[in-house]
Amino acid sequence: MEKNNAYRILIAKPGLDGHDRGAKIIVRSLRDAGFEVIYTGIRQTPEMIARTALQEDVDAVGLSLLSGAHMTLFPRVVKLLNENGLGDVLVFGGGIIPEEDMVELKKIGVCGVFGPGTPTTEIASFLQDALDSAAKKA
Amino acid sequence: MAGRRNSISAKELVERVCGGDQGAVSRALTRVTDETAGLYEDIAKSFFPFHGNSPTIGLCGSPGSGKSSLVNELVRRIRKRGDTVAVLAVDPTSAYTGGAFLGDRIRVQEHALDKGVFFRSLATRGMVGGLNETIFAAIHVLEAYETGNGKNGFDWILIETVGTGQDEVEVADVVDTVICVTAPYQGDEFQAMKAGTMEIADIFAVNKADLEEVDKAVANIKDALSLGPDEEEGKWVVPVHAVSARTGQGIDDLLASAEEHGTYLKESGEITDRRKRHLRKELSLLISRLIMRNTLDRVTEGHIKSLMDKKSDPLTLSQELLGAGI
Numbered sequence: 001m002e003k004n005n006a007y008r009i010l011i012a013k014p015g016l017d018g019h020d021r022g023a024k025i026i027v028r029s030l031r032d033a034g035f036e037v038i039y040t041g042i043r044q045t046p047e048m049i050a051r052t053a054l055q056e057d058v059d060a061v062g063l064s065l066l067s068g069a070h071m072t073l074f075p076r077v078v079k080l081l082n083e084n085g086l087g088d089v090l091v092f093g094g095g096i097i098p099e100e101d102m103v104e105l106k107k108i109g110v111c112g113v114f115g116p117g118t119p120t121t122e123i124a125s126f127l128q129d130a131l132d133s134a135a136k137k138a
Numbered sequence: 139m140a141g142r143r144n145s146i147s148a149k150e151l152v153e154r155v156c157g158g159d160q161g162a163v164s165r166a167l168t169r170v171t172d173e174t175a176g177l178y179e180d181i182a183k184s185f186f187p188f189h190g191n192s193p194t195i196g197l198c199g200s201p202g203s204g205k206s207s208l209v210n211e212l213v214r215r216i217r218k219r220g221d222t223v224a225v226l227a228v229d230p231t232s233a234y235t236g237g238a239f240l241g242d243r244i245r246v247q248e249h250a251l252d253k254g255v256f257f258r259s260l261a262t263r264g265m266v267g268g269l270n271e272t273i274f275a276a277i278h279v280l281e282a283y284e285t286g287n288g289k290n291g292f293d294w295i296l297i298e299t300v301g302t303g304q305d306e307v308e309v310a311d312v313v314d315t316v317i318c319v320t321a322p323y324q325g326d327e328f329q330a331m332k333a334g335t336m337e338i339a340d341i342f343a344v345n346k347a348d349l350e351e352v353d354k355a356v357a358n359i360k361d362a363l364s365l366g367p368d369e370e371e372g373k374w375v376v377p378v379h380a381v382s383a384r385t386g387q388g389i390d391d392l393l394a395s396a397e398e399h400g401t402y403l404k405e406s407g408e409i410t411d412r413r414k415r416h417l418r419k420e421l422s423l424l425i426s427r428l429i430m431r432n433t434l435d436r437v438t439e440g441h442i443k444s445l446m447d448k449k450s451d452p453l454t455l456s457q458e459l460l461g462a463g464i
Binding site for chain 1: 145160161164165167168171172231232235236237238239240241243244247250251256257258259261263
């Protein structure tokens with residue numbers, strides 16, 4: 001089923017790191033690529049992120065983290081989304097994330113992990129393609 | 139994703155909303171605001187009978203006047219009283235890309251885990267006037283939700299409009315009570331005399347009262363209001379509150395005014411007129427949308443060619459297309 005309107009994306013900053021320039025750049029670039037983007041602001045718990053995703057009924061959640069706590073916080077967000085019946089919301093992430101962690105994160109359902117220097121257009125087309133193909137399957 | 143949203147039947151979704159399931163509220167909101175053919179009609183019709191269940195308060199005002207921060211403070215006080223509250227916050231859709239940054243939520247995340255608060259961001263998706271065309275259908279979903287105290291509808295519904303300029307009067311046709319938010323340094327007494335948003339306020343909130351010149355801003359609005367007809371006995375007198383979302387000053391009084399206005403509407407019978415106005419607006423928004431969609435779908439390349447070749451003109455063609463559709 002094709003969607004009438006723009007896809008809705010939640011960009012969230014889990015944990016205690018307050019550096020959100022990266023998250024803001026993603027918000028801005030996705031807005032410019034035609035998505036409806038919601039931003040949580042910094043210092044969110046995984047519980048807050050899952051509940052926000054539920055209330056906003058988003059198609060995807062993007063997690064931005066620079067503190068190194070991604071292996072703790074990303075899986076927790078994925079788990080809570082599943083528990084809230086949001087298992088088919090696409091989860092992607094970015095920040096300072098070593099390659100071996102990227103592999104692990106993909107295994108637990110974080111579909112795309114984008115490091116520093118990724119062109120913003122690459123992230124937008126990744127989302128567009130992934131969400132379009134999920135919508136077609138439905 | 140679409141699959142998740144679409145897999146539940148309309149009937150089940152309606153039952154779950156009326157049974158107090160916030161996940162279902164969220165999905166129902168997506169369906170009625172997306173208006174995907176075949177998915178929203180039954181839901182919209184089922185929720186309509188709940189209209190009028192919740193008092194609705196609209197906040198309008200220019201960008202950066204502090205509407206979202208005020209919403210946050212109002213929500214905190216509403217929750218302190220033990221009431222439930224839903225917020226619909228509208229931000230602009232880009233006319234160029236169709237995208238939007240829905241940023242109101244950042245100010246209210248302290249309530250993210252509170253089950254008595256439901257917050258949803260909406261994009262304007264092309265509507266002018268500070269709202270979204272499907273706002274009524276969204277409100278009815280919130281009016282149908284069973285809040286846990288045995289009744290349908292949140293105790294309060296707050297609607298935060300896009301922070302547009304002087305002309306966002308649509309909100310007055312949608313909500314029971316309009317709070318117009320302004321701030322110091324936003325203009326002198328002549329600004330306050332202008333038509334537009336200044337006309338529709340049931341309550342004024344001069345935010346950022348922690349700044350200097352707040353007294354002047356309050357006085358400007360009071361002066362402008364005093365130029366109108368004399369107060370009639372029994373009629374609502376528009377209060378002007380100096381408030382600060384930063385310090386919390388005046389917010390209790392603002393909430394008290396909103397509640398008094400709700401009581402006034404009921405006791406004076408004015409609520410009936412307002413609700414009629416809302417229904418008229420809801421109907422007209424829907425009619426124009428359906429006609430537009432229906433008619434534009436029938437515009438062919440042939441029609442455009444006939445204009446190109448000067449064999450027809452836009453007025454004749456519009457009349458033909460509309461005639462065929464009605």
